[in-house]
Amino acid sequence: MYDANFKILLFGDDTEGKKTFTQKFMINLFSEGHEDTIGVDFEVKSLLVDEYKIKLQIWDISGEGRFRSFLPTYISHARGGLFVYDVTEKSSLTNIDFWLDIVKKDLTEEKTFPIIAVGIIPDSEKERQIFYEEGLKLAEFHRLDGFIECNVKSGEKIEKLFGAISKLMLERSPPPTEPAIAKSSRKAKKNALIAKKKRKKEKKNRKSKQ
Ligand SMILES: Nc1nc2c(ncn2[C@@H]2O[C@H](COP(=O)(O)OP(=O)(O)OP(=O)(O)O)[C@@H](O)[C@H]2O)c(=O)[nH]1
Ligand SMILES: [Mg+2]
DSSP states (O other), X not given: OOSEEEEEEEEOSTTSSHHHHHHHHHXXXXXXXXXXXXXXXXXXXXXXXXXXXXXXXEEEEOOOGGGXXXXXXXXXXXXXXXXXXXXXXXXXXXXXXXXXXXXXXXXXXXXXXXXXXXXXXXXXXXXXXXXXXXXXXXXXXXXOSEEEEEOTTTOTTHXXXXXXXXXXXXXXSOOSSOOHHHHHHHHHHHHHHHHHHHHHHHHHXXXXXX
């Protein structure tokens, strides 16, 4: 039983690293090489954030133009997004306006939709074409909810990032009830107290009979 079920989008141009990034998060595997995502790929992962058990539905959307007509369907009912770009490709930021427009279009709960920009960094700094400051500035300009750079091979920060976006989704779309874990631990404490009182009473009764 989950406390919350969040659909999260990974979007951005093609061959930026969305699949590679998702795979690293899901099964801690880094594999070189690109395979076109046909429309969209799905993954599901459970996360525990602030005692809330979250079911994260990851929708890894193809960046290819031929799938653009399906985008409104893929985007519908999402609760958060990661805009993924490749810092070794200057052109990978060219379409940020397009992506943010389409993701936010028809979104009645626009305010409840956190987006974090993720710059995929190369193994060698020599290949870098987009600098950290540019990414940060762009994220601030578009009023995104966060900005991070990470190397998929090392996988550092990826787990933390999914935790951070989940926390933002929890804040913007709070579940109607308190976390089940908190509820059950309170219940367990209450039961322990009742049992303790019962034992005390039985001891007292035994003593009075002697
Ligand atoms: N060396 C290195 N290569 C990386 C890293 N991250 C991604 N790549 C490479 O970048 C390419 C990205 O491919 P995908 O992850 O399939 O790209 P995508 O964004 O899902 O592309 P579409 O499905 O077409 O939208 C692959 O060839 C990866 O091997 C990294 O941290 N280091
Ligand atoms: Mg892909």
